[in-house]
Amino acid sequence: MSERRKTKHINEAFTCENCDAEVPPIIGGGCRNHCPFCLVSKHVDNIPGDRQCMCNGLLMPIDIEYTSAKGYMIIHKCDRCGMVKRNKTVMDSKGVNDSLDKVLEIMSKRSI
Numbered sequence: 001m002s003e004r005r006k007t008k009h010i011n012e013a014f015t016c017e018n019c020d021a022e023v024p025p026i027i028g029g030g031c032r033n034h035c036p037f038c039l040v041s042k043h044v045d046n047i048p049g050d051r052q053c054m055c056n057g058l059l060m061p062i063d064i065e066y067t068s069a070k071g072y073m074i075i076h077k078c079d080r081c082g083m084v085k086r087n088k089t090v091m092d093s094k095g096v097n098d099s100l101d102k103v104l105e106i107m108s109k110r111s112i
Helices: 100-108
Strands: 058-067 071-078 084-088
Touching (some): 058 084
Antiparallel strands (some): 058 071
């Protein structure tokens, strides 16, 4: 049998390992995989939600890009293995949304 490659949705509170903020789950649907205050995530998944990646590095936000299909995306780079991945920003939650100030700060650091 082949290995299943299905996303597992996990929406639970966590403590950010970068800024120590207590991060609540998203209210109103969806899953949060990064801190809404510093936008840092953790490299724990091979497939979203599987918690099988052994790297455990911090995924640092290095850029923001916009796509018409998904909106603003955080570009993360792992500080341990160098992997780069994209994650949707959370701007429409009924709870804590991603920091617009932090998003704009990251966008302002782009080299022209």
